[in-house]
Amino acid sequence: MSAPATYDAADGARRLQRVAELLAEAVTPQQVLDAILNDGVRAAEAHAGAIGVLGEDGKTIELLAQRGYDPQVMSGWVTFPLDAELPMSEVLRTGEPVFIASIAERNRLYPTLSHLGQEGHALAVLPLAVEGAVFGGLSLSFDRDLEFEPERRALKMAFARQAAQALARSRLYAAEQAQRKRMTFLAEASELLASSLDYNRTLARLAQLCVPGLADWCAIDMLGPDGEIERLAVAHEDPEKVRWAYELQERYPPDPDAPRGVANVLRTGVAEFLPTIPQELLDEALGDDEELRQIVEELGLTSSIAVPLNARGHTLGALSLVTADTHPPFTQADFELALELARRAAVAVENARLYREAQRGANAAQALAYVADGVVLLDPEGVVRYWNPAAEAIAGVSEEDAIGRPVAEVVPAWATLTSHVPLVAPGSPARPVTVPLVHAGQERWISVSGVEFARGRRVYALQDVTEEHALEKARSDFVATASHELRTPLAAVYGAVRTLRREDLDLSEDERGQFLEMIESEATRLARIVDQILLAGQLDADAVELEVTECDPVEIATRVLESARTHAPATVDLRLDADGAPRISCDEHKLRQVLVNLVDNAVKYSPGGGLIELRVHNGDATCVIEVVDEGLGIPPAERERIFEKFYRLDPQQTHGVGGSGLGLYICRELVERMEGQLSVESEPGKGSRFRVELPAR
Amino acid sequence: MSNPIRSAPLRRSRTVGGRRLWHCEARASAPGPSSRGHASRGLGAAGARRVLVADDERAIRLLCRVNLSASGMDVLEAENGQNALEVAKRERPDLVLLDVMMPDVDGWAVARELGEDERTREIPIVFLTARADSADKRMGQQLGGVGYLVKPFDPVAIGDFVEGVIERVERGEREQLTRGITASGDR
Numbered sequence: 001m002s003a004p005a006t007y008d009a010a011d012g013a014r015r016l017q018r019v020a021e022l023l024a025e026a027v028t029p030q031q032v033l034d035a036i037l038n039d040g041v042r043a044a045e046a047h048a049g050a051i052g053v054l055g056e057d058g059k060t061i062e063l064l065a066q067r068g069y070d071p072q073v074m075s076g077w078v079t080f081p082l083d084a085e086l087p088m089s090e091v092l093r094t095g096e097p098v099f100i101a102s103i104a105e106r107n108r109l110y111p112t113l114s115h116l117g118q119e120g121h122a123l124a125v126l127p128l129a130v131e132g133a134v135f136g137g138l139s140l141s142f143d144r145d146l147e148f149e150p151e152r153r154a155l156k157m158a159f160a161r162q163a164a165q166a167l168a169r170s171r172l173y174a175a176e177q178a179q180r181k182r183m184t185f186l187a188e189a190s191e192l193l194a195s196s197l198d199y200n201r202t203l204a205r206l207a208q209l210c211v212p213g214l215a216d217w218c219a220i221d222m223l224g225p226d227g228e229i230e231r232l233a234v235a236h237e238d239p240e241k242v243r244w245a246y247e248l249q250e251r252y253p254p255d256p257d258a259p260r261g262v263a264n265v266l267r268t269g270v271a272e273f274l275p276t277i278p279q280e281l282l283d284e285a286l287g288d289d290e291e292l293r294q295i296v297e298e299l300g301l302t303s304s305i306a307v308p309l310n311a312r313g314h315t316l317g318a319l320s321l322v323t324a325d326t327h328p329p330f331t332q333a334d335f336e337l338a339l340e341l342a343r344r345a346a347v348a349v350e351n352a353r354l355y356r357e358a359q360r361g362a363n364a365a366q367a368l369a370y371v372a373d374g375v376v377l378l379d380p381e382g383v384v385r386y387w388n389p390a391a392e393a394i395a396g397v398s399e400e401d402a403i404g405r406p407v408a409e410v411v412p413a414w415a416t417l418t419s420h421v422p423l424v425a426p427g428s429p430a431r432p433v434t435v436p437l438v439h440a441g442q443e444r445w446i447s448v449s450g451v452e453f454a455r456g457r458r459v460y461a462l463q464d465v466t467e468e469h470a471l472e473k474a475r476s477d478f479v480a481t482a483s484h485e486l487r488t489p490l491a492a493v494y495g496a497v498r499t500l501r502r503e504d505l506d507l508s509e510d511e512r513g514q515f516l517e518m519i520e521s522e523a524t525r526l527a528r529i530v531d532q533i534l535l536a537g538q539l540d541a542d543a544v545e546l547e548v549t550e551c552d553p554v555e556i557a558t559r560v561l562e563s564a565r566t567h568a569p570a571t572v573d574l575r576l577d578a579d580g581a582p583r584i585s586c587d588e589h590k591l592r593q594v595l596v597n598l599v600d601n602a603v604k605y606s607p608g609g610g611l612i613e614l615r616v617h618n619g620d621a622t623c624v625i626e627v628v629d630e631g632l633g634i635p636p637a638e639r640e641r642i643f644e645k646f647y648r649l650d651p652q653q654t655h656g657v658g659g660s661g662l663g664l665y666i667c668r669e670l671v672e673r674m675e676g677q678l679s680v681e682s683e684p685g686k687g688s689r690f691r692v693e694l695p696a697r
Numbered sequence: 698m699s700n701p702i703r704s705a706p707l708r709r710s711r712t713v714g715g716r717r718l719w720h721c722e723a724r725a726s727a728p729g730p731s732s733r734g735h736a737s738r739g740l741g742a743a744g745a746r747r748v749l750v751a752d753d754e755r756a757i758r759l760l761c762r763v764n765l766s767a768s769g770m771d772v773l774e775a776e777n778g779q780n781a782l783e784v785a786k787r788e789r790p791d792l793v794l795l796d797v798m799m800p801d802v803d804g805w806a807v808a809r810e811l812g813e814d815e816r817t818r819e820i821p822i823v824f825l826t827a828r829a830d831s832a833d834k835r836m837g838q839q840l841g842g843v844g845y846l847v848k849p850f851d852p853v854a855i856g857d858f859v860e861g862v863i864e865r866v867e868r869g870e871r872e873q874l875t876r877g878i879t880a881s882g883d884r
Contacts, residue, residue, distance in 0.1 A: 479832060484798070487827035491848035492756035498853045499760060505767050517757045607777070607801055 009151040015043035016159055032170040036138065036163045037067040044159055046140035051128070051167070052088050053136035055079065058334060061088060061137070068141070070109065072118070085112050087125040089104060089197075091137040098125045099148040099156060122146035130168040143168045183641055184631035185213060189341055191309060193348035204233035206345060212236045212320055215305075215321035217245075221254075221262050222317035229254045229266060252292065260285075262306050262318050269315040271307040271342075273335045286317075289376035303329035307342035311350035319345060370390060373463045374446075380456030382406050383541040394462050397438040418460065423452040425670070434465055445469035466544035474644075485529050489522035494524075521567070536662045539669045546587040547675060550697055553623050557614050560595040564603065571609025574599070578616040584623045586674045591694075594667045594678075598627040598690045599661060605688070606631030618696075622676075625692040633684035642680070643668045699816065738758040746787065748859055749773040750808065751781035752825065757819035761794055761825075768856025778802025787818055791863055794846075794855075797826040797833070808840040821874075822864045823859070828858055834879050843874035 019040045020314045026032040030589060033051065041049035049069025051062045060079045082089055100106045107114040121144045128136040138160050148156070183272075189206055196202050203220045212219035220232045231254075234245045240414055256263050260281070272346045272390040274281070282301075286293045302323045309317040319342045323329050330338075368375050374391030378384060387402040395402075396413050411417065421433045430449035437446045447463040496515040500507070507515070538544045554576075561576050568574060595614070602612045610630035617624055634642060642665050666680075671678040676694035742755075750761040755776075762772045762777050773790055775781035778799045784800035785793055785807075793811070804824060811817040823844035824837045837845045844862050865874055 080747065176801070345744045480828075483829065484827040487829070488757070490755055492760065494849040494850040495760035496756070498851055500765055500769070502764075502853055505763070507763075511763065514759065516757065522756055534754060 006204070006476060007642075009155065012152070012155040016155055016162070019043045020162050021093045023162055026166060027170060027173060028445055029167065029174050031168040032163075032166045033065045036167070037065060037263045040159060040163060042139060044140055044156060046198070047143045048141040050074070050077075050139045051090075051136060051163075052139075053128075054082065054092060056136075058082070061092060064136070078617065085110060086141055087123065088137045090135055091125045091127050091511060095129060095132075097136045097153070097160070098123075098154075099153060101123070101147055102145040118510065122148070124148065124156055125299050126156055128160060128164035128167060130164055135168065148655050170341075178333065182333070183215075185209070186337070186340060186344070188345055193344055199349045199352040199353040202348065202352075203345060205684050206235040207235035207319075210321060210341075212237045212326060212545060214327075214337070215330075216321075216324040216327045216527075217322040219245075219262070219322075220268065220317060220321040221320070223266050223315060227256060229256055229263060250296065265306045265308050265318045268314055269308045269310050271335075271339060273322055274304045275329055275331070276303055281555040293358070302327075305330055305335050305338045305339045308340050309346035310348060316346055316349050334533060373461050376402075376407070376460045376462065378407055378458045378460070382408060384410055384459075386459075392464060394437070394444070394464050411437075417446070418448060418450065419450045421450045421460070423450045423458060426451055426453045430464070432460070432461075434469060449686065482529070482533060486526065488589075489525045489529070491520040493519050493526070532666060535666055539666065543672065544670075546590060548585050548674070549593075550583055550585055551579050553589045553625055553694075554586055554616050556592055557595060557616050557625060560592055560599055561614055562601045563596070564641075568603050568612075570601055572606060573609070573611045575613045577613055579618075581616040581618055581623050581625075584694050585697050586694055587670075590670045590674065591692075594625070594670050594692060595625065597663045597667050598692075601690075602627050602629035602631060602688070605629065605633075610687075619693055621696050622693045623696050625694070627690045628687065629689075630687040633686055633688055634680065634682040639680055639682060642664070643678070709861050746770040746792070746863060747773060747790040748780065748858065749784055749790040749793045749826075751775040751778070751784075751789065751793060751799070753799045754776055755822070756794070756824070757796065758850070761855060764852040765859065766856050768860065770856065770859065778804065778807045785811055786814065789816065789820060791820075792859055793820055793822045793827045794859070795822050796843075797828050797837075798826060799880060805836060807841065808837075812841050819872070821862060823862060825882060827851065838875055839877040841875060842878060843871055845878045850875060 019035065021034045022039050023032060026035045036051065037049050039049075046068075048066070050066035050069060051064045053064050054060075055062050059082050061076065061082055062079050063077050065499045066074055080086065080089065082092060087100065087106075091098055098107065102122060103120045106123055107118075118139065123139065124141040125137050125139040127134045128138055140156070146152070189209055192209060193202055203222075207218040207220050216236065218233075220233045222230045222232050224230045231246075231249055234242050234249075236242050238247065254261075254263055255446035256267070258264060260272065264270075274616055282296060286296060304323070305321040307319050309319060319338065321330070321334075321338055368386075368388045371388070372390055374394040375386065375388045376384065377386035377389050384402045384405055384407050387399045388399075389399070391402070392398050397410050407414045417435050417437055420435065422431045425430055428451075430451070432447045432449035434445055434447045437444050444464055444466045445464045445468075448460060450458055450460045452458050470600075496519045499505070500512065500515050537542070557576055557578065557607075561574050565574050599612065599614065606612060606629050608631070612626075613626075613628045615624075615626040615628065668678045671692055671694070674694060676692060679691050679693075680688060681691070711865050746769075748761075748765050750758050751774075752758050752761070752771060753776055758774050762774065763849050765772045770779070773784050773788055781793070781795065783801065784790075793807075794841070795804045795807060799807075802810075804826065808822050808824075810847075811822065813822060821843040822841065823846060824842050825848065826833070826847045827848045829847045834845050843866060844858070846858075862874060865871075
């Protein structure tokens with residue numbers, strides 16, 4: 001190609017205009033580079049061009065792209081120092097273009113380039129600057145020597161300015177795109193992290209999200225409670241590789257004390273970033289294991305990031321990202337993204353843990369608020385730290401008045417209450433002790449158990465067992481009473497037999513008759529007491545069967561009275577008052593049992609004798625049978641309780657009249673099973689009136 | 698205290714006058730010959746032992762009456778607490794066999810009142826009751842009882858038992874007897 005003698009500035013301007021249009025259309029850095037190096041270089045009548053930019057460190061120049069040069073030669077110029085004695089370095093340092101007319105001049109000005117030989121011609125290196133800031137250089141090589149006239153220089157500079165602007169714009173665009181991609185990724189990740197409180201699953205999904213967009217490999221490892229490394233997730237686009245990675249992990253379990261990598265990050269909480277993985281590091285890690293070396297080489301790992309999941313000063317785990325065959329090595333921006341991602345993941349994990357703890361706390365508080373047992377927590381100084389509503393109810397002290405105060409002040413009887421309560425170690429079976437507690441003049445029985453834990457802290461469980469205690473007492477009283485009731489007739493039977501067999505006594509016929517009669521009647525009495533105990537048991541088990549027939553209540557009452565007269569004391573006057581009562585449907589035997597019991601009671605509680613009347617009359621569609629006496633009567637407070645099982649009137653109040661404590665319980669149960677009602681009216685000292693009301697037929 | 702439910706060596710005896718005695722419970726002395734082993738107990742001119750049986754159970758009174766009479770004792774009876782106090786104060790028997798659970802005034806109250814009265818304070822009381830609790834025995838002890846028999850008891854041995862108690866009280870062993878009520882293995 002021959003050069004025109006004079007430079008056609010107008011033609012140059014036209015060509016430049018066309019390049020400017022192409023540059024304006026280019027969007028991505030690659031499109032811009034293509035426009036500059038293909039169309040631009042041709043328009044500038046150059047045969048080769050190259051673009052270098054200042055590296056991130058500000059000390060090196062990276063060759064971004066070139067066209068037309070010998071790749072062999074250019075492979076030595078991937079990066080070179082800013083302070084080198086080279087035209088591009090000089091342009092970036094000074095911001096001024098360098099125009100070199102010939103190789104001879106080049107070699108003169110830049111002796112370091114003289115080894116490249118005498119081939120070549122003119123050379124222009126132009127600064128790429130935006131708003132006065134130089135960020136790179138554009139070198140143009142020509143296939144002839146050139147004197148760079150002012151117009152030519154001006155045009156080349158104009159081309160460089162347009163190229164710089166287009167390049168800067170596209171790089172900004174690319175950076176913005178990358179940033180947007182990161183932001184989108186972060187937003188997606190954040191959404192994912194906030195989506196669930198099951199952070200194990202969330203983190204596994206996060207790892208999945210990282211590949212292949214952010215890295216080729218992603219792994220998440222958590223620190224176990226005992227400092228062990230627990231691999232939570234491994235992600236790779238290829239599930240086969242993931243399986244393989246897990247196998248690898250099993251065969252080569254991580255060493256928690258390893259000086260580098262995940263173990264180190266988990267230990268120190270400090271991130272690691274390897275933009276390139278140095279071979280010596282791999283050698284060090286692989287040692288002599290040829291198989292492993294082969295595996296790792298096959299993986300083709302290029303760069304890695306390991307960032308800790310730190311929250312509240314603790315390292316919870318680590319996020320590892322690795323580039324291999326497909327993803328370009330990590331940049332500082334990737335590292336920063338990873339840090340941000342880890343920060344957000346850590347917050348999410350911590351929040352989930354806190355939430356879970358809070359939830360657990362809330363559940364525990366709810367359980368403690370509603371449990372029927374009083375729960376009291378004391379610190380080593382005996383100050384109340386927790387006091388639940390049941391404890392309020394049992395001790396009669398509100399939570400407000402209890403918390404923060406010594407328990408001895410809150411409940412003055414506390415020391416007495418708990419003095420016999422053994423404090424067991426956590427996990428040991430509780431050893432509750434039942435003790436009486438008097439508050440507001442009422443005695444309550446409290447089952448107290450205590451556990452001591454965490455250096456002198458004590459938790460007590462209080463259970464109000466007043467009712468159980470009363471029942472238990474009634475039960476043991478019943479046993480005592482029943483045994484008493486059995487002992488007396490037994491004494492009579494045994495004594496009569498012993499006496500009858502006495503050989504040294506000559507008993508008269510009359511006396512023998514009396515003893516035999518005694519044996520008979522006392523044995524009958526024994527049988528009746530035993531029957532009552534059995535019947536009460538059957539009523540409890542709901543195993544009493546009724547034989548309901550139609551019967552005449554007056555007839556039943558008459559027979560009950562006849563039988564009662566035979567053994568009632570002479571001081572008692574037994575009478576029947578019946579006026580045309582209706583017939584009823586009932587179990588005749590059971591009704592008789594009820595009436596016998598009521599009449600016997602009337603006799604028993606009339607120690608001074610008097611009138612006992614059995615009244616049978618018409619009610620409101622009912623038959624009413626009443627047993628009325630003039631005996632001791634029943635104090636008002638006892639009137640309902642006498643129907644309770646095992647309940648007996650206070651011997652002090654009844655002057656020692658014994659009974660099994662079952663008679664009235666059985667009566668009421670039987671009457672109610674016959675769809676009737678049994679009630680009592682009484683005036684102490686004047687007598688009682690027991691009223692059986694049964695539906696008329 | 699020895700177990701009262703055991704067979705005592707039986708003495709030759711007849712039921713002379715025993716029946717009469719039942720119906721004149723408050724009478725001071727028993728009519729008829731009193732030759733049933735009195736000499737062997739060295740009572741001689743001092744006359745028969747007089748024992749008050751206070752129990753609301755007719756059967757128990759009958760048993761005690763027949764068997765104590767067979768041992769040559771005069772038996773007084775009371776069918777409730779109030780009656781027991783009246784007879785004890787009037788007749789001042791040699792010993793009271795006292796039931797606890799009686800209508801009106803119970804045995805504890807009877808023992809308390811007898812113990813508080815100058816005239817009856819010295820009368821030995823033996824509780825004869827169905828109440829077998831140790832708490833009841835302690836109660837009997839506190840009230841100054843010299844014996845505590847739990848029903849059922851052996852009426853055949855009752856005469857010897859009562860005689861033994863009276864003799865020991867006479868020998869000044871009242872306190873040992875009282876202490877013995879709650880001795881282990883006691884019933």
